[in-house]
Amino acid sequence: MKAKHETITALAPGRWTHGAPPANVRLGNDTVITGDLAFKRFHSREPDALVIGAQCTMDGVHFDLGEKGRMTIGDFCYFTNAVLLCELEVRIGNYVVIGWNTTVADTDFHPLAPAERVADALACSPLGGGRPRPAIPKLPVLIEDDVWIGPNATVLKGVRIGGGAWIEAGSLVTRDVPPRARVLGNPAQIIGTMP
Amino acid sequence: MKAKHETITALAPGRWTHGAPPANVRLGNDTVITGDLAFKRFHSREPDALVIGAQCTMDGVHFDLGEKGRMTIGDFCYFTNAVLLCELEVRIGNYVVIGWNTTVADTDFHPLAPAERVADALACSPLGGGRPRPAIPKLPVLIEDDVWIGPNATVLKGVRIGGGAWIEAGSLVTRDVPPRARVLGNPAQIIGTMP
């Protein structure tokens, strides 16, 4: 998957149907984002904060990126009404499908380490003055090629979902999922292997 | 407690600060109900559906009575922002205190018995035509004299809370509480006895 992402270098313009996306969003050829809330909570100041490959359909997706959030999405992905919460890093491969009302989060919203929480409280306070929030422990979410995630599912921070895995509707994914595994439940457990 | 309730026979007018309460509500001397949502979901058609004794303060309480709901509240009660859901019967004694954001419900909202659920679906449908919903299994809530219920608590159907019991904040009460017991937790467990 890594090699593939490095190939996303020259993106032809995709489009957001409700205007121009933020300047640090790059959309590949024939990628379309619909929904007027797509960038309502997009706060990333990173260069190339959100890079989406070619031929993707992002229908009603919320790209909620914090100031330091970086997200890459490969080619031929198809997401409907997903909420993607990214304070750090979310990397999604090619041919990934994410269903309706599903949440992916790479963060617990505040740090667990007390000293970091002090910095976070300060950054969130009126004294924050645009100060960046602390680097919450690096717990990126990696969703590899060919993963399918059903509706009403939740994927938590630090999880790697292996290529070709199948996440059934309503699952809460708290741990890594091996490639081609089929999982279900809260917490998600392996129930089989994909063909 | 029973004898005491039978003495509520001639109530002098109390008042609701947002207008006239429904005709089948009887308020005792010097009882005051505040909050414009007090009767927003009051649907009871029972005579004397809600009878509140004297000298009570009902501050921001929601009296959500279904068509057959009947509720009695004794004298000198003091409730703040409680939600009282009553499809059948809620009987509350004298000198009872209920805290902010607490819910008391005598119903699961639909019956568990399948045949009754058919009747309920019909009554809730456009074909219901004012047909009463089925008698949900009789699981009245009884809260006896001198009970104190803290904020953020929940009292479920069929529960009898004995006189002088003390329900700590945030408790979920699923079973009977003996008189003078002090309970806490989800589900609520006895943690002591009141003086």
Next chain:
Amino acid sequence: MTADRKLEWDWYSGTVPENVVLDDTAYCETAFSFHFYRSRLPGGVEYGRGASTYLGTMFDVGPRGRVILGECALIHGARIICDAEILIGDYALISWNVVLMDTYRVPLDAPERRRELERIPAREPRLACADVPAKPVRIGRNVWIGFDACVLPGVTIGEGSVVGAKSVVRESVPPFTIVAGNPARVIRPLNAEERSRHA
């Protein structure tokens, strides 16, 4: 419903599709429920007598999908993802944010799925609609499904059964049984007294 298939009380400007059968005694809160509806079958959705659907209900029904709502069935807010057939029995009670799906919409085989995903960008609207085998879902008469629950393809829930809130049901449920959990497990059968109790 007006002659041009609008709902008089509706905030949404859309109409109820021609091939939706809305009994005179049924209630549909908003035509927005048909925003994703694409069935070409006659009676792609049929509301039985006294059936009702409220805001939050979405009929995500493919060209050959068909959803039947029984008499007095009440749906507070389900996402109904249907490419074959979803039957909802008489007097069923379905709570908010429920998912009922008879199809995964894409092939389970990864190379085949890639081919389908490669076709989506050329479609208008851009939808996954591969010819994958859908497995009908049957919600029995008098079933009660709690909020946030999901029912997966091929599942039949027997008459009178109860599905707890937030459950995910992947295996069929016998009649008159309480199930709950994710994955859903049998909690207990309804007992004789409960089954004989009449309103």
Next chain:
Amino acid sequence: MTADRKLEWDWYSGTVPENVVLDDTAYCETAFSFHFYRSRLPGGVEYGRGASTYLGTMFDVGPRGRVILGECALIHGARIICDAEILIGDYALISWNVVLMDTYRVPLDAPERRRELERIPAREPRLACADVPAKPVRIGRNVWIGFDACVLPGVTIGEGSVVGAKSVVRESVPPFTIVAGNPARVIRPLNAEERSRHA
């Protein structure tokens, strides 16, 4: 804040009480948070530098109650029931629908409680305000409290600790400890790596 103690951005028509100390660098979303405020002490609520409170926060503070918000303390929406003292430390993070209480407002002894309840109807406004012993609550510096949690009278939560959502805390919590549950129990201490980690 304007000269007449209104908040320029406020939807609510009320004012911030005279004896509330709102640092210039602090933020109060709405004066509605003082709807139940009755403290007569100077500094009945004191906002530290950079402290902030949002809609849903209610200062239900009695005549001799006092609430101190530390530097950069952030309260999304707590009901603060205070007749003595509630201290919220610097950098504390408090989520929505939390209850912090230092008093039960009525006597625990039933006959005494009856006498108090008999006095309420004569008061204007009608409030329970018996002279019952309140037990101060102390939320340490850098504590994080999750949504829907309750903290009971007399509890101290030590520096840096974390209280899980929906917990009810009746016993004091040591510093640098994660607690959760109803009643709250210790899940684990924060480990050395977590404690040494700096932003």
